[in-house]
Amino acid sequence: MVNITVEDKNGTRQDLELPTDMGLSLMEVLKASEYNILATCGGMALCATCHVEVLEGADKLPELNDPEYDMLDTLPDATPDSRLACQLRISDEMEGMVVRLMAEED
Amino acid sequence: MKETDICIIGAGPVGLFAVFEAGLLKMRCHLIDALPQVGGQLSEIYPQKPIYDIPGSPGVLAQDHVNNLLTQIEPFSPTYSLGERVEAVEKLEDGSFITTTNEGTKVASKVVVIAGGLGSFEPRKPAIQNLEDFENGKGVTYMVKDPEMFRDKDIILAGGGDSALDWTIHLAEIAKSLTLVHRNETFRGAPDSAEQVFNMANEGKINLVLKSNIVKIGGNATLEEVNIADHNKEETVHKADYLIPLFGLSPKLGPIANWGLNVDKNAIQVDTFDYSTNVPGIFAIGDINTYPGKLKLILCGFHEAALMAQSAFKYVYPEQKLSFKYTTVNGVQAF
Numbered sequence: 521m522v523n524i525t526v527e528d529k530n531g532t533r534q535d536l537e538l539p540t541d542m543g544l545s546l547m548e549v550l551k552a553s554e555y556n557i558l559a560t561c562g563g564m565a566l567c568a569t570c571h572v573e574v575l576e577g578a579d580k581l582p583e584l585n586d587p588e589y590d591m592l593d594t595l596p597d598a599t600p601d602s603r604l605a606c607q608l609r610i611s612d613e614m615e616g617m618v619v620r621l622m623a624e625e626d
Numbered sequence: 627m628k629e630t631d632i633c634i635i636g637a638g639p640v641g642l643f644a645v646f647e648a649g650l651l652k653m654r655c656h657l658i659d660a661l662p663q664v665g666g667q668l669s670e671i672y673p674q675k676p677i678y679d680i681p682g683s684p685g686v687l688a689q690d691h692v693n694n695l696l697t698q699i700e701p702f703s704p705t706y707s708l709g710e711r712v713e714a715v716e717k718l719e720d721g722s723f724i725t726t727t728n729e730g731t732k733v734a735s736k737v738v739v740i741a742g743g744l745g746s747f748e749p750r751k752p753a754i755q756n757l758e759d760f761e762n763g764k765g766v767t768y769m770v771k772d773p774e775m776f777r778d779k780d781i782i783l784a785g786g787g788d789s790a791l792d793w794t795i796h797l798a799e800i801a802k803s804l805t806l807v808h809r810n811e812t813f814r815g816a817p818d819s820a821e822q823v824f825n826m827a828n829e830g831k832i833n834l835v836l837k838s839n840i841v842k843i844g845g846n847a848t849l850e851e852v853n854i855a856d857h858n859k860e861e862t863v864h865k866a867d868y869l870i871p872l873f874g875l876s877p878k879l880g881p882i883a884n885w886g887l888n889v890d891k892n893a894i895q896v897d898t899f900d901y902s903t904n905v906p907g908i909f910a911i912g913d914i915n916t917y918p919g920k921l922k923l924i925l926c927g928f929h930e931a932a933l934m935a936q937s938a939f940k941y942v943y944p945e946q947k948l949s950f951k952y953t954t955v956n957g958v959q960a961f
């Protein structure tokens with residue numbers, strides 16, 4: 521298990537305890553936790569509706585892969601700590617990570 | 627005013643196939659889409675990905691599937707309004723409809739079929755405060771429809787994807803000056819285009835501003851200047867007639883929400899008998915609809931199109947009785 525904190529569009533934070541042994545992506549976990557993100561492309565780094573900014577713990581995450589970098593590069597609001605949640609697999613390195621949702625629907 | 631039997635809003639796979647099902651029953655269709663091309667999500671989001679669950683077409687590339695659909699519906703000569711977003715659907719006293727787009731195109735029809743998918747594809751906009759004040763012909767534009775518009779003008783382009791690179795190369799020839807603003811130091815788009823853009827910058831043909839963002843725009847009535855901040859937040863002011871932000875497209879439900887239809891979580895509620903909405907004569911098929919057990923799959927949308935056509939027939943030919951026939955019996959009777 522690993523503990524992370526999610527901040528929604530309104531700035532409300534919630535702590536989540538997540539399993540590391542199920543091969544889930546952060547996008548899948550956010551959807552399962554009822555966050556209103558579209559994840560239109562189903563996790564193929566093609567839609568950016570799972571865009572998050574990593575506020576704490578970005579340096580511990582694996583490097584961006586090419587498709588992820590390409591997609592983020594096209595966004596108007598990406599920051600140096602932007603990631604696509606569908607490209608991040610839940611792992612022990614995420615302990616204490618804080619992410620902000622960047623593409624939450626109304 | 628264009629006239630047709632069925633006005634289809636959305637030219638994704640489901641809207642396209644609806645033309646076929648309608649055509650078998652001798653109903654003509656006009657298709658409208660906000661995108662400049664047909665194919666919906668398939669051509670806009672994943673043209674080069676294989677789809678494995680289209681019955682009878684194992685591993686077909688999304689764009690090939692769209693092309694196949696176009697071939698399949700060709701006998702029924704559908705007409706198109708592309709690059710136009712439907713703003714309003716009005717029901718007349720005789721039960722027919724007038725559909726109006728943002729460009730003022732009007733389509734009269736007996737039936738309206740909404741095949742709007744996830745909504746109309748709209749440009750992603752950068753967070754610049756007064757951006758909207760300069761839209762609609764006042765200097766900020768998200769699509770290059772007529773390059774001639776930019777002849778001898780000062781243009782600023784923003785973005786780092788393929789379309790930003792392609793338009794930089796293309797418009798540099800026409801513009802008086804062209805500045806490309808990009809957040810990063812490198813471009814991830816097509817390497818050839820990126821190299822060409824760097825060469826053009828070295829030769830002084832364009833002005834390349836990297837690791838920077840647009841933070842402010844201003845002008846009297848029309849756009850006059852754009853403030854660009856570098857990574858140290860130092861701002862410079864650039865003269866501009868046009869600003870073209872190119873950050874890709876993303877679907878937004880948009881005007882569909884205002885047509886008096888029952889909408890639940892960005893989807894239109896339908897009766898699974900014939901995928902009719904709460905307004906008689908308006909149907910909703912494909913990703914845009916919702917009902918218990920709904921799956922957002924292409925093949926489900928195709929099934930919905932077939933059943934929709936059976937009921938739409940009653941609006942188009944109220945005097946006639948419909949008898950069900952296989953395509954193998956009569957073939958496809960073109961019109």
Ligand SMILES: Cc1cc2nc3c(=O)[nH]c(=O)nc-3n(C[C@H](O)[C@H](O)[C@H](O)COP(=O)(O)OP(=O)(O)OC[C@H]3O[C@@H](n4cnc5c(N)ncnc54)[C@H](O)[C@@H]3O)c2cc1C
Binds near residue numbers: 560561672710881914
């Ligand atoms: C990456 C990815 C992979 C997928 N893989 C599969 C798969 O393997 N198998 C499968 O079955 N499905 C798959 N899907 C889902 C599939 O693409 C959709 O189910 C399908 O595109 C729905 O078709 P549609 O015609 O209903 O809508 P769309 O394809 O979304 O088309 C709707 C069109 O309507 C237009 N529109 C909407 N509102 C308006 C308006 N007001 N005015 C003008 N135009 C408007 C839009 O611009 C759009 O072009 C995938 C989706 C994605 C994103």
Ligand code: FES
Binds near residue numbers: 566
């Ligand atoms: S779900 Fe589409 S990019 Fe992550």
